[in-house]
Amino acid sequence: MIPELGHFSLILALAVALVQGTLPLLGASRGDARLMALGRTAALTQAFLVILAFGALTQAYVTSDFSVANVVANSHSAKPLIYKISGVWGNHEGSMLLWALILSLFGAAVAIFGANLPDTLRSRVLAIQALIGVGFLAFLLFTSNPFERLSPAPPDGNGLNPLLQDPGLAFHPPLLYLGYVGFSVTYAFAIAALLEGRVDAAWARWVRPWTLAAWCFLTLGIALGSWWAYYILGWGGFWFWDPVENASLMPWLAGTALLHSAIVVEKRDSLKSWTVLLAILAFSLSLLGTFLVRSGVLTSVHAFAQDPARGMFILAFLLAVTGGGLALYAWRAPKLMPGGLFQPISREGALILNNLLLCTLAATVLLGTLYPLFLDLLTGNKVSVGPPFFNATFVPICAPLFAALCVGPFLGWKRAELWPALMQLRVAFIVSVIAAIVASYAVDGRATLAAIAFGFGVWLIVGSLVEFAGRLRLGRAPFADSLRRLKATPRASLGMTIAHTALGFVVLGAVATSAWHLELMHTMKPGETVTFAGYQVTLQKVEEVKGANYIAERATLAVAYDGRPYTTMQPERRLFLVQRRQVAETAIHTNLLRDFYVTLGEGDANGGWVIRLYLNPLAPWIWLGAACCALGGFVSLSDRRLRIGAPSRRPVAQPAE
Amino acid sequence: MQRRLLFLLPLLTLALMAGFFAWSLLVGRDPAAIGSVLVGRPAPRLDLPALRAGDPPLTDALLKSGKPVLVNFFASWCAPCLAEHPLFTRLGEREGAVIIGIAWKNKRDEAEAWLKRLGDPFKSAGLDLDGKTGLDWGLSGVPETYAIDGNGIVRMHFRGPITERDLNESILPFLKGAE
Numbered sequence: 051m052i053p054e055l056g057h058f059s060l061i062l063a064l065a066v067a068l069v070q071g072t073l074p075l076l077g078a079s080r081g082d083a084r085l086m087a088l089g090r091t092a093a094l095t096q097a098f099l100v101i102l103a104f105g106a107l108t109q110a111y112v113t114s115d116f117s118v119a120n121v122v123a124n125s126h127s128a129k130p131l132i133y134k135i136s137g138v139w140g141n142h143e144g145s146m147l148l149w150a151l152i153l154s155l156f157g158a159a160v161a162i163f164g165a166n167l168p169d170t171l172r173s174r175v176l177a178i179q180a181l182i183g184v185g186f187l188a189f190l191l192f193t194s195n196p197f198e199r200l201s202p203a204p205p206d207g208n209g210l211n212p213l214l215q216d217p218g219l220a221f222h223p224p225l226l227y228l229g230y231v232g233f234s235v236t237y238a239f240a241i242a243a244l245l246e247g248r249v250d251a252a253w254a255r256w257v258r259p260w261t262l263a264a265w266c267f268l269t270l271g272i273a274l275g276s277w278w279a280y281y282i283l284g285w286g287g288f289w290f291w292d293p294v295e296n297a298s299l300m301p302w303l304a305g306t307a308l309l310h311s312a313i314v315v316e317k318r319d320s321l322k323s324w325t326v327l328l329a330i331l332a333f334s335l336s337l338l339g340t341f342l343v344r345s346g347v348l349t350s351v352h353a354f355a356q357d358p359a360r361g362m363f364i365l366a367f368l369l370a371v372t373g374g375g376l377a378l379y380a381w382r383a384p385k386l387m388p389g390g391l392f393q394p395i396s397r398e399g400a401l402i403l404n405n406l407l408l409c410t411l412a413a414t415v416l417l418g419t420l421y422p423l424f425l426d427l428l429t430g431n432k433v434s435v436g437p438p439f440f441n442a443t444f445v446p447i448c449a450p451l452f453a454a455l456c457v458g459p460f461l462g463w464k465r466a467e468l469w470p471a472l473m474q475l476r477v478a479f480i481v482s483v484i485a486a487i488v489a490s491y492a493v494d495g496r497a498t499l500a501a502i503a504f505g506f507g508v509w510l511i512v513g514s515l516v517e518f519a520g521r522l523r524l525g526r527a528p529f530a531d532s533l534r535r536l537k538a539t540p541r542a543s544l545g546m547t548i549a550h551t552a553l554g555f556v557v558l559g560a561v562a563t564s565a566w567h568l569e570l571m572h573t574m575k576p577g578e579t580v581t582f583a584g585y586q587v588t589l590q591k592v593e594e595v596k597g598a599n600y601i602a603e604r605a606t607l608a609v610a611y612d613g614r615p616y617t618t619m620q621p622e623r624r625l626f627l628v629q630r631r632q633v634a635e636t637a638i639h640t641n642l643l644r645d646f647y648v649t650l651g652e653g654d655a656n657g658g659w660v661i662r663l664y665l666n667p668l669a670p671w672i673w674l675g676a677a678c679c680a681l682g683g684f685v686s687l688s689d690r691r692l693r694i695g696a697p698s699r700r701p702v703a704q705p706a707e
Numbered sequence: 708m709q710r711r712l713l714f715l716l717p718l719l720t721l722a723l724m725a726g727f728f729a730w731s732l733l734v735g736r737d738p739a740a741i742g743s744v745l746v747g748r749p750a751p752r753l754d755l756p757a758l759r760a761g762d763p764p765l766t767d768a769l770l771k772s773g774k775p776v777l778v779n780f781f782a783s784w785c786a787p788c789l790a791e792h793p794l795f796t797r798l799g800e801r802e803g804a805v806i807i808g809i810a811w812k813n814k815r816d817e818a819e820a821w822l823k824r825l826g827d828p829f830k831s832a833g834l835d836l837d838g839k840t841g842l843d844w845g846l847s848g849v850p851e852t853y854a855i856d857g858n859g860i861v862r863m864h865f866r867g868p869i870t871e872r873d874l875n876e877s878i879l880p881f882l883k884g885a886e
Contacts, residue, residue, distance in 0.1 A: 327717060334721075347731050361732045369725055376718040383714050420724070427730055654784065 053118050056106025057197040060147075063099035063154070064187040066092050070157075070180035074173035078245075086169050089176035090161040096183065097158035104138075104151045107196050111138050117203035120144060120196045126209035128599045136220035137210045142344060142360075143196035145223055149340075150186045152224075152231040156260075157183065160235060167256060174242035175235070182234050185367045193360050209599065212626035212633045218278035226271030226298060230336035232264020233301060236308065237333035240326045241375055244382040249326060254316035257329065259687055261312060264332075265305045266683035272298050273676035284634035284649040286664040288563060288672055291440050296419040297339030303412035304332040307405045314401050318463060319389030321398070324405070326386070327379060334372035335412070341368050347423060393465035400458035407451040414443045445503070452506045452557070455550060456513025460520075478516050482509035493566050500565030507561060510554030518547040545686025552678030559671030568665040571651075573658040583665045585646070586610040592650070592659055600624040602635070605650045605659060609639070621650040621661075645669040744845065745861040750778070750853065751843040755833035758810055758818055765833040769807060771859040775882055777806045778853040780835070780846055782813040783821035788850045791868035792825050798874070799828030804882055808832045811841050811849050854881050 070092035077085025110118045111134050114127045124141040125134055133140075139148040157179045164172045190196070214220075239257045243249045275298065280288045289295060308328040314321040341347070345361025392398040418435045425431050456478060460471035472479075486505030490498055519525070521539065522532040570582045574589040581587075590606045602624040609616045619637035626633065639646040644667045651660030745751070755765040770776055779795060781788040798804040808829035810818035815834055822832070835841055844853070847866060854863035854877075862881060865873060 323714070331717070341728070345728070345732060347728055362729075365725065365728050365732065369721075372721055373718065373725075376721055380711070380715045380718050384710055420727070423731060424727060427727060427734075 052106050052109050053115065053197045053199065056103040056110075057195070059099040059102040059106070060150075060187060060191055060197075063096050063103065063150075064184065064191060066096045066099060067154075067180045067183040067187055070096060071177050071184055073177075075177040078170040078173045078177075081170075083169065086173035089173040089180075092180065093154075093157040093161040093176050096180065097154040100147075100151050100154040100187075104147055107144060107147060108135060108138050110197075111135065114207070116205070116207055117199050117201065118196075119198040119200045122200055122204055122207045124208065124210050126207045126599060128206075129210065129215070130598055132217070132220060133210055133215045136214070139223050140210050140214045140219075143190070143194040145227075146186065146190050146194050147196050148224065149227055149231060150183065150190060152227050153179070153183050153186060153234060156231055156235050160238075160260075164256075171239075171242055171246065171253075171256075174245055175238045178238035178241045179234060182238070182371060185370065189360075189363055189367065193363050209626065212600070212624065215599075215626070216278060216282055218274055218281070222271060222274045222278060225267050225274060229264050229266075229268025229271050229298075229305075230301060230333075230339070232260060232267060233305060233329075233333040233336050235260040236264065236329040237371075237375065240329035241378060243326060244378050247382060247385060249315065249322040249386055251316050251319055254312045254325070258309075258312055258316065261305065261309055261329075261332075262683050262687045265302070265309055266680040266687065268298070268302050268305060269676060269680040269683065272302060273673050273680070276676075277673045280669075281636050281638055281647075282633065284636050284662070286567060286569065286647055286662075286666060288560070288669070291418070291435075291437055293419050294339075294343050296415050297342050300412050300415050300419075301332050301335040301339065303408050303415070304328055304335050307408040307412075308332050310401050310404050310408075314398050318392065318398055320392065321402070322386045322389065323379075323383040326383060328405070328409075330372070330375040330379060334368070334375065335416075337364075337368045337371060341365060342419070390464070392463070395461065395468050396466045397458065397461045397463045400454060400461050403454050404451065404458065407447055407454075411444060411447050411451070414440070414447065418443070449503075449506065452510055455553075456509060456517065459514075459517045459546070474520060475513055475516060478509055478512040481512045482506070500561055503561040503565075504558060507554045507557035510557060511551050514547050514550040514554065518543075541689035542686045545682040545684075545689070547682070548685055549679045549682030552675045552682060555671045555675030555678065557675075559668045559673075559675060562668035563666045563672065566667050567669075568663075570663045572661055572663070573654060574661050575656070575658045580661075580663075582663045584611065585616065586613070587648075587661075587663060589659065589661060592653070595622070597624065600626045600633075603650065603653070605648075605661070607637075607648060607661070609646065617646075619646070619648050621648045623650050623652075640670050642670050642674075643668065745853070746864055748861055750855050750859050750861050751840075751845075753778075753807075753833075753840065755809065755835055755840055758808070758815065758822075758832035758834045762831065765807065765809075765831055767859070769831055770855055771857070772805075773857040774805055775857055775862075776855045777804055777878070778809065778844075778855060779806060779829075780809050780811045780841060780844070780849050780851050781818075782811050782849045783817045784813065785849045787868040789825070791850055791870075792828075794869055794871065794874055795828045796826050798878070799830070802879065802882065804878075805830050809835050809840065811835045811846065812838045854878060 070089060073085045074089035074092075077083070077088065107118075107120070109115075110121050111125055112131070114121065114125060114134070116122050120141065120143050121137075124144070125137045129137065137144070139145045157176060160172070160175055160179065164175070167175070236257055239253070239260065243253055272295075275295065276288050279290060279295075280286075283290075308325065311321050311325045311328055315325050341361070341364045345364055347361065390398075418439050421435050422433050425433055456475055457468075457471050460466075460474055461468075482505040485508040486501045489504040490501030493501075521543065522535045524532045527535075568583045570580065572580050574580065576589050576591050579586055579588040586609070588608045588610070590608055592603055592605045595602050595604045602622040604620050604622045607619045607621075609619060617639050619639060621637040622635040624633045624635055634649050637648045644665060647664040647666055647669075649662045651662060653659045750767075750770045753765050753767050753770060757764055770778075777795075777798070781792075795806055795808075799806050806829050808822075808827075808831075810832070812835070815836070818834065822829075833840075838846075844851075850868050852865040852869055853861050854865075856862050863877060869878065
């Protein structure tokens, strides 16, 4: 009964979305207030219906209702409750329902918080949002119905992919989707602006909170995914340039560019058509990621069953959304009036450089991800594009990006002098050069490039802090004065400083872990001791343990330092009984400066076990830094300018000259 | 006009990409398949001592008997080999396939004990203790399986354990078709 209710709500939601996607649009072009008002009601109704559907599916999972095919395929009665719940979105159908849910929630959020928007803009945004929803709801209902019944119901289910039975991955998809889907709002704003033929400072300020929110969630989602890969795949790495990872990185890069270019629109009424294009691209790349992951066009370690029929549907949908958006862009964007003029050396110029570099990065990732597909189709050659390609392309492009990042905030709008800005950064420059030299000596000079990259990380941190200190006139004015300035600093600037500084920590962590980690693979028998990086590691025993739905071999290793006991670590190899699949459970001991990382490998016939030991310096900074990046975004999101003092539109802007 | 073209550029890029995606979906490409340079070429040299005492050594003649042959590299220390073993037993006993098993980097007594314990589906069994034959065959690990037609040409190459699906969709049709 309840699954049917869910199914029925989805059908109703589709009907509501169809109404919401058409009538308010008509109302906006005719100036009919009643039709436009429909948009808000419909958005709230649609959200309510999709919540109902999602609740129904969750209920089926929690109670293990094995008459629902989706539950049978992805759940099992012996699974812990948290994975029964995360199982809802740990499969294709359920994750699409989560997409639709978040999409409709964002629509409702626009309806609730968009009271200060002009009626025409709001109804157009809601309508575009609903049209995207129509695509997803139709996709769900016609190709991926999560509520399909099975008769007779089997006694138990097949269980969730063991790799996904992990707290990190339970919350990775919702965060990622909040990011992906959040960009649908910026997309809707961009399309609405193109329809209205008007992009101005007020528009940029209205879009900003949505872009920021999406960007923060996406940052957290990517970080969580990377952390998961780090501790579950057991290879010691944190980023593998896997197509699925790349799929989430591309919208992040485009979204980051959008975040910066929208500032230029807001402050200087310039870069309009570029910003609109970025808003379309950020969401298009989110959809592209979804398409690549689910269509079977590319292969990866992800969790979804692939189905070419679904692939065709998503491709058609991708074409409609992206193609429609870009066609409208090609038609209407040339008419957008360019605004404020500026010199190449200026805040605007720096932000354009930032945009060019970020977009080059996104294009590099896109090319690297799709190249195997192109080559295979054109020549039949199978290649895989991996870390060597990205290390040779992606990493060098980051250098000018990071170098310019600290300079930009010192440049004034319209026109600026480069030299005074650089002079203010001389302390940061000297500190980072020293850091690079120290780093290169500290590790025997065996990785000079890594030492330079390390210097860049320090540059980002010190440069951002110097800029912030200058803003507070720290040391140049009485302390009380600086404190007063700190209180008066807009949250947006504070957020920027936090995010830029945090990026520096991510870079330090990534560089140190990749270039300077220590690694030892050794076959050990119980009782045997190896010395690794100054630690004495003794394999005490390997025993069999039973979990709720798996059995595991658990090794117990005693780690000593200088002969004194330091810690005990217990890596496992879990065999999930229902799927007969082996998953490594690494043991990680962190002190926030380095990770001591142990995985248990296969046993051999002589009673030995393959033990892999890693010492990853600064590794925790990667994820802590990423989390702080997102924190910076949230701080900026709390800026009062975005909440009160609702931006009002000037009457049609007249060109100044 | 040129300005217009610039604004059309994103759309054109999308069209190009979409064309490739549609192409890929329509031909039903399997991105997970790893190519093998051996497919379509004569099988590499085979010259190995027999695994079982009293058997004749393995030579190229075994691959050119006029009948299709499966060559399976295995090892007693390899867990996936254990997983695929029942499928070879089925192929050998029920389907009457000619299977050559090669124990790769495996001690003779261990490989023999493994086969004794699990059943021996191999018509001929060889021992590649130093892994040189595996090198000639382009082996990247065990298990790997080659399907070779009656003229000694490699037709299929499976890296990793064969599955029920490989058996039904590729191997059995190949064995039937080649006869």
